[in-house]
Amino acid sequence: MISGYAIATLVVFIISIIFVIHPVSIPTRRPIPNIPINLTTAPILAIALLWAAQCLNPAVIRGGIVGTEGVKPYNILILFFSLAYMAITLDVTGILKAAAYWVSNKGGSNGWKLYFYFYVMLTFLSVMLGNDPVILSGTAFLVYYTKVAKLEPIPWLISEFAAANTASMVLFVGNPTNVVICEGFGVNNAAFTAYTILPFLMCNFVCFLALGAQFHNRKHIPRKLTSSKELNAREQLLDPVGAWVGSIMLGSTLVLCLVVSFFGIDVWMISLPFAVGKLIFDFAWDHYRFVRKRRALDSSPSVDEKTPIDEDQTTEPGTAVSPPTRPPTPQPSSSDKVLERLKNHFPTFFTALPRLPFALVPFAFSQFILIEALAHQGWIEVFAKWLSRASHGEMHPTIWLIGVLGVILCNLSGTNIGATILLTQVTRAANLPPHTFRAAAIALAVASNIGAVSFTFSASLAGLLWKTILGQKGVTVTQREFAFWNLLPLTVMTIAGLAIVSAEMAVLY
Incomplete structure (x- = not known):
């Protein structure tokens, strides 16, 4: 029986998702100019409101943090941040940009050849490093490259976004949603890759065909580049x-x-000790380089600096010449001088630190807590009954239901993380046969990754990151353009990917 508390919980959950998709700022008086209600704050405010209304209790909050029934949120976040730190600090070395320069040189002046090479490179890097580090480096590079080469940026940026998010389905560490699926469905990490490698290859292939079809116009990708100078890849390392x-x-x-x-x-x-080891190496190596550089500067001969004299100024012999007046420069504060010294001394850590997706922590825990609240109020059981009735517990209907719902809910559930957590809990509660349960897990893995290549930027954290970087670089991609150019690749990937999952499961079971 659905109570008033249950209805209130669902309504608050939906409202919080609306603010995740369309964030707002509430103007206030100084010293706080406005209060943002967005991906970070909306779910937390929803939890506070539900707690005040007694729609959830401390046990529900604890379940959303510690985990229930084998799903451990802290496990997921520790793993993700450990790997994210190692991937981002690897990017700080310049290796991703060097790879991009090397591929650019290989492509030469042939527009389509270069387009294909970039697609393959971004796919390979995303398989190994996950989507976020590639989005961080690849987006900034492509903006720079398309400006220099006088190319239309949209085809290259959409290709990068699609390749990065499609390739993240291969390894369980490629995307936080993969870790949620492995934990929630009890899928072995190596088995996860064995199941997803074929859907990935098919999705990757049809995605490139779709991109080629919609960007075939010479205005988008010219057959011969007018400006194709050789780039020095070695300097970028x-x-x-x-x-x-x-x-x-x-x-x-x-x-x-x-x-x-x-x-x-x-x-x-395993991942946390390696990340700590990498952190120790970064501090030690940066300190060694800093000391070596300082010694080199100290041992170099000093050069006397003379005050420049205005040649037009006439002076009497023996008359002192006053230095030219300069406007006073603002002096930095002491949380600024210290920070600048630390950045100079330990550049790897302090460059990587702002890039870490800290917004993921409150958001992910909040999503787990809100889904736990829905379960506490009986909604997960209701949704599970709907799934059982619609699929009759059969394998192939379940694959397509979970797959299509996953893609849709990536846009409506506050990123693909929220959609994955919700559908994982619903599928677990549906009491499906073992082979159908496993098929649902792989269908959700495909959907949660390609679902980022969707209609709203908030379908994934990668989408929000991508939009932010483009804004910083002065490139504007509207929500309408994003949806329009992603429609064809997403449609063909959904059909092809779920078809491969159905074929795999038909052979295995």
Whole structure:
């Protein structure tokens, strides 16, 4: 029986999602100019409101943080941040930008050849590093490259976004949603890749065909580039030692995480020590480079500086010449001088720190708590009954229902993380047969990744990050343009990806 508390919980949940999709700012008096209600604050305010209305209790909040029935939110976030730190610090070395320059040189002046090479490179990097680090580096580079080459930026940016988010379905660490699925459905990490590799290959292939079809006009991708100068890839590799160490540590972490998953060990126990080890290396290596640079400067011969004299100024012999007057420059404060010194001394850590997706922490925990509140009020059981009735517990209807719903809910549930958490809980409560349950997990894995290539920027954290970077670089992509250019790739990927999942499950079961 659905109570008034249950209805209130669902309404507040939906309202919080609306503010995630369309954030607003409430103007106030100084010193606080406005109060933002967005991805970070809206779910937290929703929890506070539901707690005040007695729609949830401390046990529900604890369940959303610690986890219930095998789903451990803290495990997911520790794993994700550990790998994110290693991937972002690897990017700080310049290795991703160097790779982009190298690919640009290989493509030469052939527009379509270069377009294909970039697509393959971004796909490969996203498989290994996940979508967020590639979005961080690739977006800024493509904005720069398209300006220099005098190219229309939209085809290249849409291609990058689609490739990065499609490729993130291969490894369980490629996207936080993958970790949620492995935890919630009890899918072994190595088995996850075995299930998703074929859907990924098909999605990646048809996505490129769709991109080629809609950008075939020479205005979008010219057959011959008018400006195609050779770029120096070696200069972009700022720290070769850091790049080697970072690559080895990240690769070792991924391999070990796959191995220990066979023994039921929580993978954060592997990723966290590696991330701490990488942090220690970053501080030690940056300190060594800083000291070596300082010694080199101290040992160099000093050069006397003379006060410049205005040649037009006439002076008498023996008359002192006063230096030209300069406007006073504002002096930085002492939380600024210290920070600047730290950035100069330890550039790797302090460059990577602002790039870490800290907004994910309150958002993800809030989503877990809100889904737990829906379960507490009986909504998860209601949704599970609807799923059982619609699919009759059969495998192929479940694949298409979960897959299509997953893509849609990425736009309506506050990013693909919210959609994945919700559908995971609903599917677990539906008491599906084992083979249908496993098929639903793989369908959701495909949907939650390609669902980022969707109609709203808030369909994924990568979308919000992508939009922010473009705004900083002076490139405007409207919500309408984003939806229009993603419509065809998303449609063909949904059909092709879920068809491969259906074929896989038909063969296996």
